[in-house]
Amino acid sequence: MTPQALHQSRLKILEAATDVVRTKGYAATTVDDLCAAAGVTKGSFFHHFKSKEEMVLEAVAHWDSWTDGIFAAAPYAAAADPRDRLFGYLDFRRELLDHTVPQFTCLMGTLVQETYETHPAVRAACDSGMSSHVAMLTRDIEAARLKYAPDAAWTAESVGYFIQAVLQGSFIFAKAKQDAAVARGNLAHLRRYLESLLGKEPVR
Amino acid sequence: MTPQALHQSRLKILEAATDVVRTKGYAATTVDDLCAAAGVTKGSFFHHFKSKEEMVLEAVAHWDSWTDGIFAAAPYAAAADPRDRLFGYLDFRRELLDHTVPQFTCLMGTLVQETYETHPAVRAACDSGMSSHVAMLTRDIEAARLKYAPDAAWTAESVGYFIQAVLQGSFIFAKAKQDAAVARGNLAHLRRYLESLLGKEPVR
């Protein structure tokens, strides 16, 4: 919250949380787990955060700005054509699948599954984080739609959600199979579909 | 395991588990929660199951055969044409979205997200359950492919996984938004894609 950078310990806890929660889930992650992973003591943890839940809310916010930065800084984001940016996004997500499962899966997708009924604030934070990622995608999709398929029957936003659903579902299979092969296949299908929606040549 | 029906208490516990785990997740579900929901005592619980984990493994098996039965008995399954069966499946899944979120979401998708690194046996059970559901779909897709798109570049199995990923991802958004609208939109996109893969007329 302070204008300058986040405090070191605070930051280490938030980063530890993104790792540990993505591997064990929220309920199974103990505060002691987080302290051990972050290399801080429990006193420090509760000095910086009122509770485990408040911490995870901040972890979601931190995750949001972290991933925003990653996608904004990725090479594809500089492409001039919105359709190129969209397919560049898919390629970029495919490359991410070369990392380990806990590294490429989504903190919010994991969190919301087990908290949506029991932790309303966490659910809301995940909803808004995922929706704003979709909104970022939607801007490119809408620009591409106007350029390549202006008469399309679908909305850009619904395509943005579809893309994210394919990714989230792919993460579930990657976890179940401990392997990203299915996810890669899903991205190939998704690309083929988006190519069918946004014809190769601009409409004039 | 006995040839005759499962014991009453046993069955009530397994059914309670599918409800409670889909609502709260595995780690946050206590044995006492399950006993209360099933209307049995803790003594009875541990009489029938060695541990919470062994119980959830049986709950997954029970879920598998229960859902198998639902899809096998659904009207669409009787259609003569495999492509009709496939699209009937999508319609059927869309209808399921009229129920509440905990009712239409998938036990295995929920479970595997939080147990894939910590409970290998649960992960394996979810993998095999989800894969066998995909295999069921794959049979119809392959038959439809041979009939309507014999020269297709894609495999039936990869399409089966794609369908399931869209569904699983849609469940995540339904949880995040407490609303199935996004899931419906995703099913519409999925249908459009499958229609593009399996042209309307048989190839001869």
Next chain:
DNA sequence: ACAAACATACCAACTAGTCGGTATGTTGCG
């Protein structure tokens, strides 16, 4: 000095699993 940051010991609540015991059949046998 003073406050923020950190450390340690601790606690009350909770959790999975245990254990001694009861109730209700079921089976075998004279």
Next chain:
DNA sequence: CGCAACATACCGACTAGTTGGTATGTTTGT
């Protein structure tokens, strides 16, 4: 039939360990 022997299902108090969170300091930078 009558009765013992055994099996299954069930009960709920109890335990050993864990959990989120607190209380009470100590260190560190300014």
